Amino acid sequence: MPLYKIAGLYVEMYPEFDRTKLQAEKYLTDDDRKPDISIPRYDDLIEFLSKKDPEIGVRYEKNDISEYILFGSFFNQKLIRKDGFFLHASCVVYDNRAYCFSANCGTGKSTHTAQWLKLFGDEAYILNDDKPAIRLIDGVFYACGTPFSGKYDISRNEMIPLGGICFISRAAENSIEKISDTQAIGSIMPQTMYRYLKYDTMDILLSFLDKLVRAYPIYRLHCNISTDAARLSYETMSNRKINTEEHK
Amino acid sequence: MKIKNGYILRKVGDVNIVVALGEESANFSAMITLNDTGAFLWRELEKGSDEAGLLAAIMRDFEDVDPEEAKKDIAEFIGKVKDAGLFEQ
Numbered sequence: 453m454p455l456y457k458i459a460g461l462y463v464e465m466y467p468e469f470d471r472t473k474l475q476a477e478k479y480l481t482d483d484d485r486k487p488d489i490s491i492p493r494y495d496d497l498i499e500f501l502s503k504k505d506p507e508i509g510v511r512y513e514k515n516d517i518s519e520y521i522l523f524g525s526f527f528n529q530k531l532i533r534k535d536g537f538f539l540h541a542s543c544v545v546y547d548n549r550a551y552c553f554s555a556n557c558g559t560g561k562s563t564h565t566a567q568w569l570k571l572f573g574d575e576a577y578i579l580n581d582d583k584p585a586i587r588l589i590d591g592v593f594y595a596c597g598t599p600f601s602g603k604y605d606i607s608r609n610e611m612i613p614l615g616g617i618c619f620i621s622r623a624a625e626n627s628i629e630k631i632s633d634t635q636a637i638g639s640i641m642p643q644t645m646y647r648y649l650k651y652d653t654m655d656i657l658l659s660f661l662d663k664l665v666r667a668y669p670i671y672r673l674h675c676n677i678s679t680d681a682a683r684l685s686y687e688t689m690s691n692r693k694i695n696t697e698e699h700k
Numbered sequence: 701m702k703i704k705n706g707y708i709l710r711k712v713g714d715v716n717i718v719v720a721l722g723e724e725s726a727n728f729s730a731m732i733t734l735n736d737t738g739a740f741l742w743r744e745l746e747k748g749s750d751e752a753g754l755l756a757a758i759m760r761d762f763e764d765v766d767p768e769e770a771k772k773d774i775a776e777f778i779g780k781v782k783d784a785g786l787f788e789q
Contacts, residue, residue, distance in 0.1 A: 633713030634733050641717075647725045651708060654721055658710040665713040 458527070459585040459596035460611055461534055465491035465523065469516035472523050476599035478609050489530040494519055497526060524583070524600040528645045536587035536596075538595040539617070543584040543595050544568045546576040549615030549687055550595035552584060553673070554643045559620055564675060567682035571699050576599045581606035586614065587659065593667060605608040616668060616689035623674035626681045628688045636670035637661065703745050703781070710740070718742065718786070719769045732784050734777070741777045751778070 456463045456479040464487035465490035466475040494514065501522070528538050528682045541554035542561035546568060553561045561581075568576050584595045584601030593614040594685055601607035619631070619639045632637070640661060649657065671689060675681035683694055706724030710717060716739035719731045734742060737758075744757045751774065758770045781787060 488749050493704065542713070633715045635731070637715050637717055638731075641731055646719065648722060651721055651727070654708050654719060658708070658712055658719070660719065662710070662712045 453487075454647070455481055455483065455485065455487060456599075457483065457609075458598055459531065459536060459587055460589060460594075463487060463527070463532070466493045467495055467521045467523065469518060471516045471520045472599065475601060475605045475607070477521075479599055487488065488534060489509070489527065491523055491526050494522075494538040497522055500515065503571065512666045520600070520606055526646060527598075527600070529649065529653055529687065531585055531587075531655050532649070532660070534587070535589070535660060536585050536594045537644050537657055537660060538583045538598070538600070539586050540583055541638070542581050543579040544576055545610075545612050546572050546581050546615075547690070548611040548612060549690065550579050551686070552586070552595055552617045553620050553685075554617065556642075559677075560622060560677070561620060563677055564620055564681060564685070565636070565679065567679050568686065570693060571679040571686075571694075573699075577608070578606050579608055579612060586664070587611070588663060588689070608615045614668070616671065618671040618673050618685055618689060621674050624676060626673075626675050626678070626684050628673045628684055630669045631672045633665055634650075635672070636665050639672070641669070642663075650685040673692070701745070701748050701778075702748070703742070704788050705784055707786060709734070709739060709742050709746075717741075718784075732780065732786075734780070737773050738777045738780065741774065742781075745781075 453464055456465060456476055458567045460477050484582055486502045500508055512522055531537060539552055539554055541552040542565040543550050543552045544565040553564050555561050565578060565699060579595055580597045580601050581604065583598060583600045586595050587596055587599050594611040595614050596611045597609050673685050687693060706721045707766050708717050708721055717731055725752040737763060739753050755770055755776050758765055
């Protein structure tokens with residue numbers, strides 16, 4: 453049985469197409485464990501989902517991208533039941549803390565985290581450039597790499613304590629502020645996979661988000677493309693100052 | 701005046717949020733947030749209250765409420781739910 457360890461969870465799955473298969477490769481494990489999550493084989497998954505929505509077989513022909521989307525969405529629903537969720541974000545690690553920058557596609561998430569790499573050099577890296585899993589384990593929030601990491605598959609199989617979450621807008625001048633819970637929820641929900649959830653699953657997701665916004669301030673960064681923007685977001689979210697001699 | 705099936709009201713941080721579930725989430729693109737009075741009224745609607753029932757519930761459960769203020773809150777709440785299209789047709 454092919455067993456993967458993703459975001460600290462043992463996942464049984466049988467990807468048939470390259471995208472899921474290759475992106476999941478580095479998550480393969482030899483551990484002899486019972487799976488926490490079992491993703492049905494592709495044909496069985498389509499049959500299972502078609503019972504709920506007859507259109508699904510039509511919308512998702514059997515191919516590479518459909519498998520990737522359906523596996524991801526099935527994994528997400530199970531992840532929610534294991535104290536986690538996917539956040540659509542580019543997630544950068546520095547000093548063993550993971551900082552997630554989220555926004556609609558095309559806003560410049562990866563462009564901003566690239567400024568972190570420029571500022572911190574080898575000391576920073578991208579944990580996941582599209583959909584890190586956020587999990588709560590023994591009272592600690594972690595950002596985790598997953599195989600569902602976008603078309604360029606920039607991802608590491610690691611779990612790093614969460615440093616913060618920030619939403620991005622483009623601006624001429626850099627500024628950052630802590631946003632209200634109303635704004636935080638209004639920003640987080642559209643960047644999670646919350647469509648089509650059933651009552652129980654949504655209930656769990658919302659209580660998870662409640663814990664998250666109570667534990668972390670959520671920020672909004674208005675930024676241009678510069679290392680100054682990275683400096684501002686890092687210093688605000690980490691509450692530390694950068695040694696300007698080392699990082700120019 | 702009945703709320704459609706397929707919605708969940710929960711408190712996240714200091715926000716009362718209403719989110720669509722299952723099939724309904726395909727038609728309801730956003731979510732709505734309610735103040736505490738709004739959340740109270742939503743729960744009353746779920747129990748099947750009509751407008752008069754909402755007013756009675758507010759007068760019963762809140763101290764020192766001016767009926768005219770309560771009516772204004774109710775009208776605002778109903779407007780919000782109606783605008784979001786969450787009442788059964």
